[in-house]
Structure formats: C-alpha cells, structure tokens
Amino acid sequence: MKTPFDELKTCELSAICHTYGRYPLAVASASGARLYDLAGREYVDLLSGIAVTSLGHSHPEISEVICEQAKKLVHVSNLFYQREQVELAGRILATCHCDKVFFCNSGAEANEAAIKLARRYHRMVRNSPAYEVITLEGSFHGRTLATLTATGQQKVKEGFDPLPQGFVTVPWNDLPALEAAISDTTAAVLLEIIQGEGGVRPLPPEYLRGVQKLCRERGVLFMVDEIQTGLCRAGCFWAFQEYSLTPDVFTSAKALANGLPMGAMLATDEVARAFAPGAHATTFGGGALLSRVADKVIEIMQRDNLAERSRELGVYARDRFRAVGAANPGTIRDVRGRGLIIGIDLAFPGKTVWEKLLDKGFVLNLTQDTVLRLLPPLTIAREDIDRFATALDEVLKSL
Numbered sequence: 001m002k003t004p005f006d007e008l009k010t011c012e013l014s015a016i017c018h019t020y021g022r023y024p025l026a027v028a029s030a031s032g033a034r035l036y037d038l039a040g041r042e043y044v045d046l047l048s049g050i051a052v053t054s055l056g057h058s059h060p061e062i063s064e065v066i067c068e069q070a071k072k073l074v075h076v077s078n079l080f081y082q083r084e085q086v087e088l089a090g091r092i093l094a095t096c097h098c099d100k101v102f103f104c105n106s107g108a109e110a111n112e113a114a115i116k117l118a119r120r121y122h123r124m125v126r127n128s129p130a131y132e133v134i135t136l137e138g139s140f141h142g143r144t145l146a147t148l149t150a151t152g153q154q155k156v157k158e159g160f161d162p163l164p165q166g167f168v169t170v171p172w173n174d175l176p177a178l179e180a181a182i183s184d185t186t187a188a189v190l191l192e193i194i195q196g197e198g199g200v201r202p203l204p205p206e207y208l209r210g211v212q213k214l215c216r217e218r219g220v221l222f223m224v225d226e227i228q229t230g231l232c233r234a235g236c237f238w239a240f241q242e243y244s245l246t247p248d249v250f251t252s253a254k255a256l257a258n259g260l261p262m263g264a265m266l267a268t269d270e271v272a273r274a275f276a277p278g279a280h281a282t283t284f285g286g287g288a289l290l291s292r293v294a295d296k297v298i299e300i301m302q303r304d305n306l307a308e309r310s311r312e313l314g315v316y317a318r319d320r321f322r323a324v325g326a327a328n329p330g331t332i333r334d335v336r337g338r339g340l341i342i343g344i345d346l347a348f349p350g351k352t353v354w355e356k357l358l359d360k361g362f363v364l365n366l367t368q369d370t371v372l373r374l375l376p377p378l379t380i381a382r383e384d385i386d387r388f389a390t391a392l393d394e395v396l397k398s399l
C-alpha cells in the first residue's frame with residue numbers, strides 16, 4: 001500500500017520541475033530544533049533549512065510578529081515610503097560599518113545588486129570602464145545567470161552558456177594569483193569568509209586582510225558574501241567582523257527573516273551613491289511584513305547574544321566531533337568552521353554516513369561529496385549536539 005509520503009512523491013514528480021535532489025523526507029511541521037514527518041516521526045534539525053531558521057522553527061515571537069503585521073499591512077510597493085523598512089534599515093546598519101542598504105528577496109538577488117552596484121560605481125562615480133568581478137574557486141554565489149557565472153564551481157554552469165561576461169575565478173587562498181588577476185578592468189573582488197557550499201572552508205585571516213589591502217591599493221571594491229555566514233552564524237554578527245574587515249559592499253539573506261524570503265545588500269555611502277532612482281529595483285524587497293519580521297529577528301539575535309552563543313557552542317561541538325574522529329581512526333579527515341557553521345570532512349564519500357544519520361533521526365547536509373555540513377539553529381540545545389556526536393560515533397563504528 002502507498003504511504004502518504006509515496007503519494008506526495010508521485011504527485012511532485014508529475015508536477016514540479018526536477019531541479020532538486022530531494023531528501024527522502026517530507027516535513028509536516030517543525031518546532032525549535034525539531035522536524036516532524038508526515039507520520040509524526042521526530043528529527044533533530046542540524047540544517048535550519050540551510051542556515052535560514054537560525055532562531056529555530058515556529059519561534060513564538062516571530063510567529064506573533066507575522067500574525068500582527070499580516071493584519072496591519074503586508075505589501076504596498078516600493079513606490080511608497082514604509083516605516084517598517086526604514087526601521088529595519090536603521091537596525092541592520094547599526095550592526096556594521098555600512099551606510100546604506102538595499103532590500104531584496106534572496107541571496108542571489110543580493111549578489112546581483114552588489115555586482116550591478118560595483119559596475120555602476122566604476123562607471124558613474126569613478127568614470128572608469130572597470131566591470132569585472134573576481135571570485136574564488138569553490139565559491140557559491142547563487143543561481144541567476146550572473147551569480148552562477150560568479151560561482152567558482154563548474155557544475156552550476158553546465159548547459160547555460162553563453163554566460164555573461166565580466167567574471168574571473170582565481171584559486172582559493174592564493175594572494176599572488178589574485179594580485180596577478182587584477183587589471184584595469186577589475187571592478188570588485190567578491191568572496192565568502194567561509195565557503196559554505198564549497199565544503200565549509202574558512203579563509204585564513206592573513207589572506208582576507210591581504211585581499212582588503214590589495215583592493216584598497218588597486219582601487220577595486222572589496223565585497224563579501226555573508227549570505228550563509230552572517231547574522232551570528234559564524235560567531236560574530238557578521239563573519240568579516242572577526243578580522244576587523246570593512247568591505248565596501250556585503251550581502252545577506254537566508255536567516256534575515258527566519259524563513260521568509262528576504263535579502264539585503266549593504267554598502268558604504270561612497271559606493272552606494274552610484275545608485276539613483278530607477279537604477280535598481282524589486283517589487284517585494286523590504287515589504288512591510290518581511291521588514292517587521294527581519295527587524296524582530298535581529299532584535300532577538302542581539303538581545304539573546306546569539307553570536308556569542310554560536311561561537312561558544314561551535315567550539316564545544318567541534319571538540320566533540322574531533323573526539324569522535326579520534327575514537328574512529330581513519331574516518332574523519334578534518335573538523336572545520338566557526339561558530340555554528342561546521343564541516344566534518346570524512347576520509348571517504350559520505351553518502352552512507354549521511355543516510356545512516358538520517359535513519360537515526362538527524363537532518364544535516366552532505367556537500368562536496370565528503371563534508372557533513374551542520375548549520376543548526378543558533379538556539380539548539382547542547383544536549384542535541386551531544387546526541388548527534390553519539391550517533392555519529394555509532395555510525396562510524398558500524399561501517
């Protein structure tokens with residue numbers, strides 16, 4: 001007999017474009033760090049919808065704000081002034097050194113805005129023809145045509161040529177290679193402080209400082225993609241703050257509205273002045289409902305010291321996972337990350353380990369074939385980390 005899950009799977013196959021390799025799980029409801037499937041089985045959520053529900057699912061204050069604001073005003077268009085958007089702008093700008101923000105609907109759109117701003121800045125402010133954006137091998141910046149071209153992974157580009165011009169990819173963590181790639185046509189360098197999809201690979205501080213210095217010396221914009229690492233995920237409010245960096249432009253999305261679609265591009269006044277009315281726009285960006293929710297998300301993150309919590313729990317978790325590695329020689333090559341973006345790099349392809357962990361009730365992600373990626377809610381209990389470490393130990397012993 002067909003289960004409700006089988007029926008859902010069949011309907012989906014006949015109706016939805018096959019762009020996703022789905023996990024064998026349908027989530028019916030969720031609360032905190034728990035997911036429940038159609039049959040009511042409980043799972044520990046170590047993924048947060050890929051770094052989105054950082055406050056946990058069904059956070060009571062977020063649910064309340066959604067209901068309240070939905071009764072008052074959801075959307076009017078960016079043709080109008082909106083108090084909710086202005087209040088959110090004030091709150092997000094107070095977290096960093098930037099002066100202006102542009103709200104959009106996703107990470108890819110935030111990066112698109114950054115790329116457009118970089119080109120326009122050189123054209124309109126500097127009177128320079130520079131247009132090229134340099135990115136790093138292994139990076140991930142989105143799935144629109146420009147952002148997949150910026151992405152330093154061949155697999156996302158297949159079948160989509162001709163790709164837009166103006167993107168160059170250089171090896172990861174190689175300052176001389178970056179220096180050699182900068183020319184009169186270079187508008188910006190765009191990088192992730194920790195490559196998430198690329199296998200949880202943190203860039204060394206000396207490289208990051210070197211890139212910022214090089215950019216400043218050569219008149220190139222320094223742009224950081226904080227879409228996965230930002231909003232307390234990596235143990236600071238923004239990951240670049242760990243190294244006292246001051247990017248000219250940075251982008252955010254994912255956790256910004258704890259599950260509602262929201263992105264942001266932030267820039268210094270010097271760069272943001274290249275945008276004028278009509279230069280860039282989006283229908284939904286910064287709508288009243290989204291803005292109120294994002295405002296609440298940031299308020300809670302700051303009030304509950306979630307950056308600090310993420311930092312401390314991350315240290316604890318990585319120590320626990322290293323101990324599991326030590327107890328199972330030859331299985332774990334490396335445990336990496338900062339705060340609660342954690343990669344457990346296995347010494348072999350990880351599909352079986354990932355499947356067995358799912359069987360035991362732990363939801364996480366496998367990236368780059370060998371890396372178990374953990375992006376748990378920042379509110380997750382220490383005991384859940386312990387439970388996962390025990391499960392991982394059992395799985396590795398069973399191989």
Ligand SMILES: Cc1ncc(COP(=O)(O)O)c(C=O)c1O
Pocket residue numbers: 050106107108109111140141142143192196197225226227228253254
């Ligand atoms: C670092 C980074 N940049 C950009 C994106 C694209 O964001 P979105 O899927 O919201 O377009 C992602 C998504 O995984 C990401 O991790």
